[in-house]
Amino acid sequence: MDSTRYTRGQEALARIHGHIGEGVMNALGDIAPDFARFIIEFPYGDIYSRNGLSPKERQIATIASLVTLGNAPTELKAHIQGSLNVGCTRDEIVEVIMQMAVYAGFPAAVNSLLVAKDVFAELDAKDKM
Numbered sequence: 555m556d557s558t559r560y561t562r563g564q565e566a567l568a569r570i571h572g573h574i575g576e577g578v579m580n581a582l583g584d585i586a587p588d589f590a591r592f593i594i595e596f597p598y599g600d601i602y603s604r605n606g607l608s609p610k611e612r613q614i615a616t617i618a619s620l621v622t623l624g625n626a627p628t629e630l631k632a633h634i635q636g637s638l639n640v641g642c643t644r645d646e647i648v649e650v651i652m653q654m655a656v657y658a659g660f661p662a663a664v665n666s667l668l669v670a671k672d673v674f675a676e677l678d679a680k681d682k683m
Contacts, residue, residue, distance in 0.1 A: 558599075559595040559596075559599035559600060560591065560594055560595050560599060561599075562598075562599045562603045563593075563594035563595050563596075563597075563598035563599030563600075563602075563603070564594055564598070564599075565603075566598040566599065566602040566603050567579070567594060567598045567602075569609065569639070569640070570598075570602065570609060570613065570636040570639055570640055571632060571635065571636045571639065572639060574632060574635065575632070575636075578632070579593065579594060608640075609640035609641070610637070610640045610641045610642055613633060613636055613637035613640055613642055614637065614642065614646070614650055616633045616636075616637075617630065617633055617634065617637060617647060617650050617651065618650055618653070618654055620633060620666075621650070621651050621654040621658055621662055621663065621666040622654055622657055622658040622662065623658075623662075624658055624659075624661070624662035624665065624666075627665070627666075627669050630666060630669050631669050631672070631673055634647055634669065634670050634673045635673055635677075638673075638677070644670075644674055647670055648667065648670060651663055651666045651667050651670060652667075654666070
């Protein structure tokens with residue numbers, strides 16, 4: 555294992571997703587520890603750690619991609635939360651999802667807006683506690 559990639563990946567994962575990302579990796583560790591390591595090393599250690607795009611820009615691109623896939627609500631939820639962690643506003647997230655209606659269709663955008671609505675409601679409920 556390349557410890558530099560792994561360390562860099564853990565740092566990027568924590569910066570974007572906080573403790574939630576660690577929980578996902580721990581959950582995968584039971585069934586597919588190599589896959590959990592691959593996720594930390596490649597997307598986060600190699601891609602998310604590159605120069606050229608800010609963390610915010612990378613999250614916007616990721617949200618757009620997940621919306622167009624139309625079948626990854628769990629990942630979309632995580633990246634909506636992550637985008638808020640790196641400086642995206644709720645309005646920016648909604649606009650990105652609406653923009654994807656042009657390319658992914660209205661059903662994908664509607665489903666994604668409902669995921670965003672749930673994330674925002676969960677955060678609002680936590681803030682009231």
